[in-house]
Amino acid sequence: MGPAGSDNWHAMLDGAETILREEGHAALTSRRVADQIGVKQRLVYYYFRTMDDLIIETFRRLSERELARLANAAGSQLPLRQIWEVCVNTADARLISEFMALATRIDGLGKEVIHFIESSRAIQIEAIRKASSGSKADHDLPAEALAVLATSVALALTRERQLGVRSGHPEMHGLIDRFLEGLEPRYAAIPDAPKG
Amino acid sequence: MGPAGSDNWHAMLDGAETILREEGHAALTSRRVADQIGVKQRLVYYYFRTMDDLIIETFRRLSERELARLANAAGSQLPLRQIWEVCVNTADARLISEFMALATRIDGLGKEVIHFIESSRAIQIEAIRKASSGSKADHDLPAEALAVLATSVALALTRERQLGVRSGHPEMHGLIDRFLEGLEPRYAAIPDAPKG
DNA sequence: GTCTATACACCGATAGAC
C-alpha cells in the first residue's frame, strides 16, 4: 500500500474530486482516475485497497478542508457573514450531491458525512450565539435552527443556480442580507463609514 | 416501441424508482430493472429507446405526481401546513439526490427538473400570498423567499434524518411550528376547539 | 514504485426467432 499523503495519493484524490464534480460517481472508476493523473490503472490499487476506500478518503480530505475554512470564518470579524460566504461558496453543490448519494451505500462514508455535518453545525451554532449576545437585534430564533437554515438554504441556492433555476433567489438573498445586517451590521461601530 | 402507460411501462418505472431509491443510479441498469419486474432485459429496450429515456420518464411521472399532491394541498383548508407536510414527506430524499446528480449530465432531464422546481415554487408562492393576506401576523418576509426556505429546509431535514443526523432538528421544527401558527393558526375561527 | 497482462463479471444495445 502506498503512503497516504504522498504526491500520487493527493493527485488521485484530486482526480477523484474532479471526476465526481464534472461527471458524477458513475464515472468514478480506477481507470478514469489513473488517466486523469497520467499513471496506469494498477497504481490506484497500490494506493487504495478498493475504490470505496478512495472515495472515503476523498471525502475526508475535503471535509477537513471545509471545516478549517469554517473555523477560520468563525474567528474573523463579521463571522456570520464570513460563514455564510463559506456555505454558499462551499465545494460545488454537485460534489455534495454525489457524496450524499454515496453516503447511504458506502459503509464508512456515512459515518464521515455525519461527523462533518455535526461538526460544521456546532461551529455555526457557537458563532451565531456569540453574535446574538453582542447584538441589539431582538429575535427569538434559536441558534440551532438558524444553523440548519443557513446550511439548507445555501446548499439549495447553490444547487439550483448550477441547474439554471433563479425564481425566488433574489428575494431569498435580499432576506438574508437584511437579516445579517440586523444581527451583524457591517459598520456597527463606524456610523459614518462610506457605503460599499 | 412499447406503449407509454401500459402495465409493463409503469412496472419498469416502478422498478427504476425502487432501484434508484435503494441502490442509486450506479445500479440502475436494464438488467436490474428487468429482474425487478420479472421480465427479460431485452424487453426494457422495447419500451424505452435508451436507459436515459427510462430515467427521464421516471422523473417525469414522479414530478407530475408530486405537483398534483402540492396543488391538492394548496387547495385544502390549512394550505400552508398541508404544503409543508407534502414537502417533508415528499419522495425519499435519496431519490431526489439521485435525480439531482443525474440532472447535470443527462440531457433532457435537467430541463424536466427545472420545470418541476419552478412549478412547485409557483404553487407555494401563491399559497403563501393568499395565507399572508388573510392573516394578521405581520412579517416582512417575501412569499418567494419563504417558498425557497420551505423547500430547502424540508429537503435538508429529510436528507439528514435519513442519514442519522438530529442536531438542530428539534429547534428547527419548533421554529416552523411557531411560524405556521402565526401565519395559519390551526383553530383560527374556533377559539374553543379541543387541542390535538 | 510502477508497469504489462489478465481473470471474470457486467454493461448498453442490437439481430432476429417465435
Add this chain to the structure above:
DNA sequence: GTCTATCGGTGTATAGAC
C-alpha cells in the same frame, strides 16, 4: 410482445515482471 443469443466495451481486482 416477448424471447434467446450475442457484440464490443468497460468495470474491479489481482498476478507477477522489472
